[in-house]
Amino acid sequence: MEILSEIGVLGSNMVDDNMRERRVKHQEGNTLATIRDIEKGLEANLQECMNFLQVLTEDNSRKGATAEWVSEDADGSLELEVVHATRPVTAPVKPSLHIHERLESAQRVSYEVDDSAVASQSSCRNVHTEAKKPRFQNVVTEVDLELDNVPRMNKKVYPHHDCSATKMQPSNLQLQLNGRIRTWSTESISETPNSTPRPQSVLSSTGSQNDKVSVCVRMRPFNEHEKVCPLKQVLCSQKDKVIVKDYNYLRQGNTANTKAECQFDVDYVLDDSFLSRGNRQRKEESQRCMYKILGKPCVENALDGYNTTIMAYGQMGSGKTYTMMGDGTLCGRGLVPRIVHELMHRVHEDQKSGACFSIQVSYLEIYQEKIRDLLVEKKMEQREEESGVTCSFSQTESPSAGGRGTNFSFRRPIKKDYIRIREHPVTGPSVEGLIWKDVATYGEMDKLVKKGTANRTLATNRGHTLFTVKLTRMQKNEKSKGTSVSFINLVDLAGKNWAFHMFNSHQFFISIPPSNREIINLKGSEKMALGQKPLVERTYESRYINRSLAQLNDVFTNLSSGRSNGKFVSYRSSALTWLLRESLCGSTKTILVANISPAEQDFQESVHTLKCAAKAKRIHGPSNQDSDTKKQICMKMDEEIRTLQYLIADLTKNTTQSSSELIKHGKKSPDEVEILRPTREADGRSCFENVFQRRPASWR
């Protein structure tokens, strides 16, 4: 176990010397690599890394161990197994290395570098398994070395298992990224030469300029329950793809005409499945990486006056709240606190240079299709006491809930808590009476986030939450006076859960405790009578959640198939899609974070999430042509406003002038002028109407 936990920090340049030494001591008398050795290999370029692996192999072989590449995955990765008399180690080299030759102890590595390839950065991923191979008495450790952005081998020149020796030319390692950014955490990687571009954001990743929704997939680590059970990892991430290893599994044994693998192309994949949950440093790296890729560009966008929406989608317990909010610790802060922090910082910086901003936030929850403001002053508990509606229950642990969420209380909100969505003809859907709190500092914003989170109907996320930051910039310069407003919408969607499926599928039936199974055959009232109220409540919640998520999915389907084919997109069928309408079809840039679980038991849900994400990725925003037309319309409208302002000013001046002149010259008394006012105003109106009539048709 000690080895396992130590190996867990490999690849991180945050391993301290103590750890290194401990590891060395631990290896005393053995021939295995120390952390230092492995790091050396990882931090070096491909050539050095390969040398390192070779040395490791030879070294072990010299000292009586046998070493060989033992297996090859479908994705082309090879597994190196080093077996020592007392301590075996399995070190699989992961897909992105793409070695297509069999490497044995004294054999030379041969490969050729593809010119368009990228190089030099490396990182390490670690998967831990215990006692996988019973033939070894001692520890079996899997060290999963992944070298990101290393050159792809040229398959044509060097087919599989061709061992013709061609030495790799390090000069061939092109220090350039080929378009898309697929780098694992920059923090974990040793500094690369200046010529190597830094990772970019999802928003700026390649792909069609008209892509409305960018999709990022995040795979959570195995939880304690999954680590204990011998569950296999069925999804594998590869740069901007997620590969479903055993697609036939989906078909439940129906192997005819099915693909063995299925792949989903997205914009970015963050695979945390190798993370050990207790490892704070890797956790922070991962969260920071998520922020760099998604959060930072979102702040930039807002400061530039554009709207951005980030939504986390996935099954229950897949890490949505972790992605959006974090785990409550400083190192594990999620997107919301990090975005808010950066935004406040940037606004303060800009204010120093004379810019004028105001920031307001709102926080709401959609629970069972009803909307609640989470920033209301009065606490829920007080209201419950007043209304007398409250109940608490304990939840049997969900298999996918990540070993948490055992007890929570259900607090039914009272009717007056609910607010309604209204459709504004110009600004679109808005929530009536939603509180917008002014914030000036990060502390204030943080307090509001915490308050809102505490005000949620349930301790766990059984409703969708929408945290919105409204940034108003007051333009002071002569050229562009007025204000520009931008929104950052941060949406934590509720996840599907087993309670819903329990009533619908046999598979989930067997996953619930036997004591609860008999209630499936009972009617609602009987279930209540059995004291299963909490379970029934959860089922109702799940129904609402699943219905609204299904509607969101429908909207994705309709939008991805192109609205041009005349399909009506029904946004108003659920509160969620209605509120997100602007994010899905308006000018807002949207990022969908599809949270998935690496475990076999969540396979179906993960694939469902990936399918939904793939649909969202196909949604196209307004074309450049459209935006050009919009620009022209805006310019014309600006012109029109200026003309009207001029006319109003002119008319007011004339009216007051002529009235005062009439009084002054004694031609009319003030009373007579007052009587004449309606006639003058009517004249003014007709003048306006004339102007309106003369407007070009395109203005109307």
Ligand SMILES: Nc1ncnc2c1ncn2[C@@H]1O[C@H](COP(=O)(O)OP(=O)(O)OP(=O)(O)O)[C@@H](O)[C@H]1O
């Ligand atoms: N990338 C990750 N790294 C480390 N821990 C994670 C990660 N993703 C999720 N977890 C952990 O998994 C557990 C479940 O995550 P979380 O509560 O965010 O799921 P969720 O999808 O929001 O669930 P629900 O739908 O019930 O709200 C938490 O304990 C969380 O800390």
